[in-house]
Amino acid sequence: MTKLKINNRIYDLALKGHETLLEVLRDILGLTGTKTACDEAECGACTVLINGKAILSCITLAMDVENDDITTIEGISSGDDLHPIQQAFLDKGAVQCGFCAPGFILSTKALLDENPRPDLDEIKKSLDGHLCRCGGYLKIFDAIEDAAKKLRNE
Amino acid sequence: MLLNPFTYHAPSSVKQAAKLYATLADVKILAGGTIVLNTLKKLKQNGAKTPENIISLKKIKALQTICTQKSIITIGSMATCRDIIHSKELKKDCPLLIAVAQNIATTQIRNMATIGGNITGRFTWTEFQTPLVALDAKLHFVTKTGKEKIINAESFFKQNAKTSDILEKITFKAPQDVCFVYKRIPKRAEPDIPIFSICLRASVKKGTFQNVCVAINNAKSFARKDTKIEKTIAKLKTNDKAGTNLLKTLDLSRYAKDGDYKQAVISSTLKNTLNELIAQTK
Ligand SMILES: Cc1cc2nc3c(=O)[nH]c(=O)nc-3n(C[C@H](O)[C@H](O)[C@H](O)COP(=O)(O)OP(=O)(O)OC[C@H]3O[C@@H](n4cnc5c(N)ncnc54)[C@H](O)[C@@H]3O)c2cc1C
Numbered sequence: 001m002t003k004l005k006i007n008n009r010i011y012d013l014a015l016k017g018h019e020t021l022l023e024v025l026r027d028i029l030g031l032t033g034t035k036t037a038c039d040e041a042e043c044g045a046c047t048v049l050i051n052g053k054a055i056l057s058c059i060t061l062a063m064d065v066e067n068d069d070i071t072t073i074e075g076i077s078s079g080d081d082l083h084p085i086q087q088a089f090l091d092k093g094a095v096q097c098g099f100c101a102p103g104f105i106l107s108t109k110a111l112l113d114e115n116p117r118p119d120l121d122e123i124k125k126s127l128d129g130h131l132c133r134c135g136g137y138l139k140i141f142d143a144i145e146d147a148a149k150k151l152r153n154e
Numbered sequence: 155m156l157l158n159p160f161t162y163h164a165p166s167s168v169k170q171a172a173k174l175y176a177t178l179a180d181v182k183i184l185a186g187g188t189i190v191l192n193t194l195k196k197l198k199q200n201g202a203k204t205p206e207n208i209i210s211l212k213k214i215k216a217l218q219t220i221c222t223q224k225s226i227i228t229i230g231s232m233a234t235c236r237d238i239i240h241s242k243e244l245k246k247d248c249p250l251l252i253a254v255a256q257n258i259a260t261t262q263i264r265n266m267a268t269i270g271g272n273i274t275g276r277f278t279w280t281e282f283q284t285p286l287v288a289l290d291a292k293l294h295f296v297t298k299t300g301k302e303k304i305i306n307a308e309s310f311f312k313q314n315a316k317t318s319d320i321l322e323k324i325t326f327k328a329p330q331d332v333c334f335v336y337k338r339i340p341k342r343a344e345p346d347i348p349i350f351s352i353c354l355r356a357s358v359k360k361g362t363f364q365n366v367c368v369a370i371n372n373a374k375s376f377a378r379k380d381t382k383i384e385k386t387i388a389k390l391k392t393n394d395k396a397g398t399n400l401l402k403t404l405d406l407s408r409y410a411k412d413g414d415y416k417q418a419v420i421s422s423t424l425k426n427t428l429n430e431l432i433a434q435t436k
Contacts, residue, residue: 017162017208020191039155040192044262053236053265059191060266061184063162064212107261128345129260 002066006031007075015062022046022057025072033073033102044130047103048072052114054107054129073102076109085109088147089140096134104130108144116152120145155195158204164213168296168322174209175320176298181207183320185232185271188263217270217322222247225328231270231321235259238269247328250353254285254336260345270321273307276314283311283377284353285336287369291326295319308369311376332357332365333434335427339419349373350409350420354427358392358435372409372420383424392432397425 002015004024011029022039025031025048037045039058046058049071076083082090085108095101104127111118111126118126123144132140163178165171175181182205184190190208197204211217217232220241227247229238235255238244244251258264258272258281272280273293286293286307293310295303297319307324310317334355338348348371355367366384371377386403390396401421410416 016159018157018159020157023156040195041188041263044260047262050265054262055265056262059187061162061187061191061208061210063164064184064187064210110261126261129262 002063004062004066004070005068006070007072008069013062017061017063019062020058021048021060021062021065021070024062025057031072031074035099035102037099042131043100044103044107044127045100047106047130049106049110052110054110056129071106071109073106076105083109084150085112085144085147088143088150092139092143092146094136094139094143096132096136100130100132100134104132104140108147111144112148112151116148118144118148155198157191157194158198160205161207163207163209165209165211166213168214168217168320169300171209171211171214171320172296172298172300174207178207178209180205181209183274184208184210184212185268186234186266188259188267189271189275189277211270211320219323220244222328225330226325227328229269229324231273231323232268233270235264235267235269239264248289248326250285250289250329250334250336251282254281254353257281257338257344259347269324273310273324274315274317274321276316278376279347279349279351279371279373281338281348281351281371283307284351284369284371285334286324286326287311287377287379288334288353288355288367289326289329290367291324293321294323294325296322308377308379312378315376329355333431335430335434337423337427337430339423347373349416350423351377352423352427354387354431356387356431358432361392363387363390363392370409387428390428392435394429394432396432397429400428401425 001012004011025034035045037043041056041059047054048057050068085105089095163174194204217230219230220233221228222243235258238255239252272282291307293305297303336353338351340346341349351371353369356363357365366387368380368383369377370380406417409420
């Protein structure tokens with residue numbers, strides 16, 4: 001059995017070895033907040049956090065992250081309370097079709113956990129692995145600045 | 155896309171990995187996976203055969219080390235771009251590699267992609283090639299019989315980066331009294347892969363360039379030292395006109411045809427690289 005720790009819960013899974021983390025999350029565990037889009041490491045929709053760092057689950061073997069801390073979009077809110085980054089995305093209208101939002105939000109979490117006061121260039125650089133096909137980047141940047149302020153209690 | 159089935163192996167030491175590599179048939183090494191996993195998907199899409207065995211190096215913690223001992227810098231093959239960017243040792247002893255890693259791909263790829271995969275991935279354009287040539291780095295492989303084999307980075311890329319061994323680590327002397335400049339020309343706006351990259355190493359003494367090394371990767375072949383450019387630079391005076399003077403005598407037709415935009419891009423990059431090096435030494 002392979003033990004995966006996802007959103008602070010341990011899952012014992014009978015994996016064969018060739019499953020990607022994306023496939024395990026979506027097709028085996030039903031955690032469909034993580035999206036499949038390009039499936040070739042270009043778009044960022046499948047981003048999850050491994051030990052707090054943003055990685056692409058479409059090119060990660062699930063067995064390679066056994067014993068690591070895996071965080072998906074389902075794991076960052078507390079019950080019905082959205083995470084401040086999720087709330088900021090809603091407040092600032094940074095979610096259009098919403099397909100890319102989970103990935104953007106998780107990369108933002110990784111950024112703000114490491115650097116609570118990023119400037120615009122640092123925000124852009126940290127999101128360089130994400131594509132938003134609705135083109136809503138400006139509102140996304142606004143939302144991140146807003147979330148950073150809220151997380152700093154300003 | 156679901157991958158074709160394979161047997162997954164996760165050795166906990168390089169010795170174990172080498173043993174597996176020697177005994178298993180139809181096997182592929184997996185590091186950060188940014189090339190391997192995409193390749194497995196493409197092969198499947200094209201109906202081609204995929205390997206039956208994958209040896210993942212992820213669980214071999216010793217391969218992730220970055221350290222400096224007695225002025226020798228060691229970087230484990232499983233150190234990621236992120237590890238390199240955040241390394242205190244490299245910040246102090248070799249900021250060049252941090253600058254290179256910062257420009258590679260995207261945040262998520264930098265968190266996953268290893269230096270070992272970059273060197274052995276056999277893409278002509280990957281970016282640790284030129285700095286490792288300029289640093290006179292040594293690549294330490296472990297053969298299938300468990301023996302160490304050391305190859306100079308320049309020779310490795312001259313042999314088209316071919317190997318059937320496991321890359322364990324990279325070592326080089328912590329640079330002293332020399333300056334480095336690395337420049338890359340991406341295909342489109344960043345982030346994108348480079349169509350040309352250069353690493354220039356030189357020291358400046360009494361108004362002349364010394365200890366010059368010009369490692370060039372034109373994306374068509376693996377990184378090489380360009381001795382013609384090195385000799386030209388060695389004859390120049392280190393003044394504000396050095397970059398312009400360099401271009402006066404240089405024939406770049408081996409990199410791109412005359413009149414091709416790529417030749418213009420290369421010549422202006424060379425000029426800027428040299429000028430930046432001079433600025434560093436002021
Ligand atoms: C979207 C995208 C953008 C990219 N942009 C860039 C870029 O801007 N610049 C750049 O340089 N690269 C870029 N790359 C290429 C790639 O990500 C890097 O070169 C990376 O460093 C490869 O490392 P990896 O650990 O992911 O290798 P893997 O995919 O795990 O392995 C790559 C190859 O190396 C072999 N290998 C790995 N480790 C070892 C070892 N220790 N011993 C023997 N063989 C080994 C594997 O068998 C495989 O053949 C990009 C890739 C993608 C997907």
